[in-house]
Amino acid sequence: MTTVARVVLDSPLPQLDRLFDYRVPAELEDDCVAGVRVKVPLRTGARMSDGYVVEIVTEGEYPGELSQIEAVLSPVPVLAPEIWTLARAVADRAAGVASDVLRLAVPPRQVRAEKAWLARDTAWSPPPVTAPPVTGYADGVLEAVVTEHGRAAVAAVPQPVALGDADAPVWVPGWAATLAQAAAHTVAAEQSAVIAVPDFRDVIDLERALLAVMPPERVVRFDAKQTNGQRAKALLQARTHPVVAIGNRTAMYAPATELGLIAMWDDGDASFIEQRAPYVHTRDVALVRAAQSGAALLFVAHARSTDVQRLVELHWLQDVAPYRVKTPKVIPTVQQTGAEGFAAQARIPSSAWRAAREASQHGAVLVQVASPGFGTGLVCAECGERAHCRVCGGPLGSPHRGATPQCRFCGALAVGFRCPTCGNGTVKPVGQGAQRTADELGRAFPGTRIVVADGSRPLDEVPARPSIVVATRGAEPSVPGGYACVLLLDGEKMLAREGLRVQEDVLRFWTNAAAKSAPGAEVYLVGIGGRLASAMALWRLDGPAHDELTDRRELHFPPAVRVATMTGTDEAVTAAVEALGDAVVGPVLGPVPVEDDALPGTVRAIVRFPYAHGAEVAATLKAEVIRRSSTRRVLKGGNRRRAAPTLRVRLDDAEPFSEV
Template identity: 50%
Template sequence: MTGGSVARVLVDSPLPQLDQLFDYRVPDRLRDAAKPGVRVRVPLRSGGRIANGWLVELVASSEFEGRLSDLEDVVSEVPLLTPEVWALARAAADRAAGNASDVLRLAVPSRYVRVERAWAGAEPDAGPLPSTPPPVHGAAEGRIEAGLRSGERMWFAADPRPVRLETGAWVGAWAVTMAQAAAHVLADDRSSLLIVPDYRDQEQLQAALEAHLDARRIIRTDARQSGGARFRSFLDATGADARVVIGNRSTVYAPAARLGLIAMWDDGDSLMNEQLAPGVHPRDAALIRQEQSGAALLFVAHSPSVELARLVEIGWVREIPGARNARPRVIPTEHQAAHEPGSARIPSAAWRQAQEAVREGPVLVQVARPGNAPLLACDRCREPARCATCGGGLAIPREGGVARCVLCGTTANGWACPTCEGTRLRAVTIGASRTAEELGRAFPNTRVVLSDGEKPVLRVGAESALVVATRGAEPIADGGYRAVLLLDGERMLLRESLRVAEDCLRWWSNAAALVAPGSPVFLVGVGGALATALTTWRQGDWASAELASRRALRFPPAVRVASVTASTANVARAVDAAKAIDGVDVLGPTPVDESLARALVRFDYAAGAKVARELRSEMIRVATERRRPVAGRPVRRPAVLRVRFDDPEVP
């Protein structure tokens, strides 16, 4: 077809065979409204259906020689999909053998017509740009600022202490570092995307930003916002004014005028793992977007992920030195005296220090899990005790009595360890609620504060208090904690996961960074390399050593892994196609249930594009395979081949 306008449209569909641009003729009635980036409705040839889609681009002609169908309608009045976000979505989806439309569902929030029309009719007022931002906190003089100007990829170990803002609020030093970096970029009339794991971090980061910038320049994208408020924030980000956008993992896809910085706090946090297809980690999306845009990329953490250690090792990311060698005073207690009676499983030295510290201010006690019931393990080999009926954990009820399963309630009479055949049980984890109760009895005149996922506390004052918090839910204290006690380390390390040691080191590091300068941090019941890394505050060295160990075993992130799940026959065909590529090996397949099997495809990073194309082709083949109905048998559901690259659930 030649002459007139042709719209190239991405259909919003999870079907892999539809993950391409389709050409449609733009009818005269829609010529003014049909612009790149708007939502549209288009007809599909099968069954006369109408589908939603994105108008990606307008071209003068189509390579299709037949008759093009017309666009059905233009849905949005404002272009919502910018060319930069489309390029990122396409590249991220291709890297993970996924659909670009799935990525765009993460990138663009649901549309609210009234909000869109009000925004289109309003006069933008983004406030003034900052004039002379202060030096970036914690870094060697001028090193981060130079990287921001040249568009470098950087990793920086945050100053591990709380900082008081001019407003009087206390935040982690990492938040000040990121806010000041964004202020430098905004002073050059460029935008920033600041990505954090959850709303607790957003609160600190927003407070730090408001101490350095006009609040009108700050855009917050938060799942806790109403749908309309979130859509309004997205529309503000599509404007021509430079902004600072803060939010969780999906913020990496936010539109931004003249993007100058992508900054990410604590990229190893499990909350950064994208659960929705195609499951692209925001760290990987940020690396893609940095290459496409030329913006600076800044990773900030107390304990770097092993993936980040790999990027530093290969020279793709540069480590920025700190201005000073500040670190918390961490004291491991593995070989200290036994627990005192009524001390909530706290060693005697740490117990005495907590008694003294609580007179001066708040003391933090980090525990592994919420609740009351103590979880149990074998007294001989320390393996977690499991129910013989359903495999759930064994615990002692709050009211006491015989150990029973936390899932099915079966009592553990006659329990024997399947590993060492031991018959004695020991408590390895007491929940936050029971720990708070025990400490309340031990400190009768002290206020006890409980913070967990159900009842989160964001901050506490400088007055005396015992703060019992589950990992990741520790509130920030004005002036810092006078002591920090890290309990249940032994139990945390019992979790079956390749990343358990990495996660524990990060949890402990983030909690230790909340302590007041010079105050002690007690690590209870943990020794070895992890305790050394925390005590010396050299988490980067530990991550590098862990990377070397994984490289010897061909474990991620030394190599990439894709999980392939389907029927046994389809899994076999998919992995055979992948195995033809150099540097690829396959683990499995192993049965998942009666009808499905799963295989793990391991491959070098250089082979990633080829592996993704081969597995993508197999997904399309399975999805489009025709099935003839058989008389007397129920109609089978279409076969599915599920592929997940860099699957965080792979042990």
């Protein structure tokens, strides 16, 4: 009887995105099992390719003579069956290639990690977990969602929470405590949980919360800061026992023993958008995986995304809110008079300045600003012309007072800058960034410790002692027990940015910062009035998401519909649009010219389609991509590289709507 291995090739070519049958020679039968890495021949055997064994069968689908597997690269099965199923479904949904998804899910081979895993004590098992109650919500509500494998959109507890021993409490954000307690219920039932969060600060907060309710052997990290060796070790550990896998977007592809819970914190964060093909949002991966596994699904946030709001309004997600929990005391200041002196220069009204001065005497005060650096940009001191980089044309900025101007895009230093308009060599800052705000607050609050936190100076936590923390949006460090006062500046500037999701993003920035305040602390929303200010003051944050989704439905904008972006030659894009037929809704947006150095004459078209037509649209567009890729000509030259693809497809791409 012939043993046949069905192999997925590690190739980005769409025409190779299927399973290939290979004969397993007798000497490799013991090691060649589902999930292992193998080397296999392509076509006549002149070329070799790596791949993964998806399954072992006794009869293949190919009717002809089979080539045999060249080698088993490692006897360790690194591709779990459920991850292959997930990768295949995610790729099909996005008209992509499964091997591109597998590169996100499976790290490169690490021999040391594999040897350690093979030599492990198979009789060892991690300590058991005792599940604590999920606090902040009505008794048993979230526990029931988790244990009954339900689905819920959860409004986060908007204040820091103390976990662990009362004599030495562990202070964590409310959302982290909720997810840790929910995960503890899952692991206590000997099931695994997978939790994805936006960035490293959130990973640290969540890990601290988890370690307060379960032993460290039950927590496994997957994040971008890990080495390939650490990722490989985590992957193998997650396959061995029920654990909680946490991390950024790659964590959603973590293997799991008896998966019982899938959760995301702040799914509207832009860092969940994968930057590599097929560019799938982590939220969509979570939805696919929950449907495949039957695991419980939680989306936790302060300000709900319109994508989750859509699922709530379809009654696909249960709406869960905190019960009898104090909300932040938000005070809009749009009609209040301004302060004087340095406080006015720092854009702080008089009431907020007085509250911050008093709070800074006994605790930490948070000041959220829109931009890093000293100013938002530089202009010629003589004629006022905007200063740009000579290397890439990007805007110049200054990280601090007196620093050499530096490009915000490529980082090049503008030594000896001369204005191309008037020839002047002096620049001055415009706008106010985090560093300039910190300088002015230092003069407004003499003797008070000033701390700056932004992308170049990341901080996870600052002590709960008198200080003023100036942080850019999303970079706010935590304080044990919460901030004594919070000032939200530059709101008008944040809302003035063009884009489809500006209101969603700004509401997330504000609510996430406000939730870092101590119970009873005042939160000043500076310069903002109207509907958003009312939603913040009343802490009724589902209203803006509902209103925004209603507007999107009228305009046929995502997430009311799905979108497909096609880029390539005019002929290829037009043919792809025509192939979709009646699957699209509304008018086709384009084709319009776009810049592409690799393919002159490139155009882009965007089509919108109902969710029910998603599989049809993805399959049709992928077929068009394969047809175009199969006929690409080979360029003349020594390396025999192929010409640029004449058609590229991306589904659910938010970028074309960033300037709506």
